[in-house]
Amino acid sequence: MRKIILSISLLLITFCLTAQEKKIPQKYYDFVAKLDSSINVGDATFWANNSNKKFFLNRMKTNINHPLNDSQEKELTEGVNYLVKMTPKKLITNMGNDGFFENIDLSRNEKGQIRALFRVTFPQGGLNYQDMWLGELNNKVVINDIYVYSLGEEYSKIMSRMFLLQLDKKRTEQFMAFNRAKMLIKKGNLKEGKKAYQQLPTSVQNKKTILFNFLQALMGQDGEEANEMYLEFLTKYTRIYPNDPSLALIQIDYFFLKKEYAKGLANINQLQKKLKGDIYLDFYKAIIHSAKGENELVIKLMQDLISKNKYINMAYSTIIDAYYATKNYKKLLQYLIEFCEINSLNPEDIVTPEEFKDFLASKAWKDYQAKQKQKD
Template structure:
């Protein structure tokens, strides 16, 4: 009986989709799926990315399983709207729109024999997506994603929203307009839209009208942190401290609290946060770049350059690490190293010398007057 109960719990917890695995999924197959998503993401191919995500299997994770007719009808209506609006590919493209990169790190099998894909999103900030992969009707599909910045699975985020509406709605009339949680969800969408348009004061004003019961939830607090980041250090740091108080030991803290720690010059704690994140991820060499930046803010230039050198070896085409090292060499008047990096910009990244001169004139006008720069610039 215990075994049967366990199997039933497993099915209810993860999916009600009937799957028949003809063969065991291999790590190689999951890895190929990761490279496929990487390729489609690089091309911003929204429809192709959507084909990799099974929306029904995803929704089945958080929709309440019941034989009750009213709940069944409510679920049908909810899924109908959800399936039309949920656009996985569009979501990724939007997150990359500010010049962000999306990189496949690895595939792995967890202790419960579930397969995952780990991706890094880097642009305006740092985030990680951990995709849960299942075989659906003989094909490997993504059925959920753990978002490190939010510290929870996407299905849990939707489950909170879904349950709040289900618990307070009249499932017979499906009248949601008078439900506070529904109104708050609409306001949160408005906050995000205003923020995306750069209207951060207006976004914060709308956020303050959201009910207290919604504002204490993780999803709402994270949006508030993103908005206040663009307003003032005081309210931004207050938002972070409130989040830390409500969600201690949450994995998202390693990312959410990082800017606040740096702003308050708590560099040792910032480094420890990155170390904890690295351990949680199972290792990501790219985090050496973030550590390098922390050391840079601390003015520990030797340690910073050491981390940037690691990045140069691991990711030779990642230009940001060279930019950061260039800033240190300019600040410390190491003209020889500055010239080395400028030459690298020309030979590897094919940046025109005139463009480099213009950029240097903006943030280091004294250097372009030096003998070293003039000699380098005059060479063909």
């Protein structure tokens, strides 16, 4: 009996030690919370000041796997310093006023690395995820590297390829030519931009980074021509890189634009499993159901999403549209008022006659206006 008790005690001690080893120290949670809040208020300094530049530099050197002279070593070091400073600044700029940076998970992976998963939302429904590898330097939590979901690889690998371009003068010239093509797209000169892109060597046109940057430029353009070109390049990207990890995010758009809704929903469900069940992806499911005219499913998804996070503005606009489509003006008004209270807005400024004509003529809206007049 004593042996059994002793064995059980040893097992318990071992279990407790293992649990302690796996437990993430509080300072990591504090770091993630600070990083989260700093980016959302437009402050890039915390990210920049707490990046492990030496670690990142060494990973880049490993990826480059190319002898560097003193001048190139200096250029690489300066490049890393610049990247660390500019990466959070660029992210904040791209997020604009409507974007959001939110931590959705902090855990250890199978290698024992502490990873912080962040969701990044951009204006007009743009979405990305960043899986940060956190470590310690001088007893402080730092960012070692970042896995970027939209590109399906770590930031150090992406930047290593960019640096290698600079070592080859011919490739650098080609990259500069692509940048000119991309800028034409960003300025709305779609035909000229596409023509400039097609003048690049096929091997350059088909590079993953080149294609992705072109897609990003097209995302910022409106109109049928831009949508057609966006789908064209999405199709090309999917064909050339059929097994690339980045497709998990990219195919949200691809399947939607192709109207392959069943595949789109299946893709989102798979992605949701990888991303710790992130509820935000329900918004993209709702968009698909809305396109199919399944407004009751849209409403259910958005009700659940809002109940878990009432600060996702697009969830409100989506559920308001669904209630308008089903002529449930009483519920539309409820969510409209809630949305306006959260964002300090006036309902009259949201529901325009062009988009909500029937609602503005409804009893629910007229009763609301009458009550507001009584308050005044």
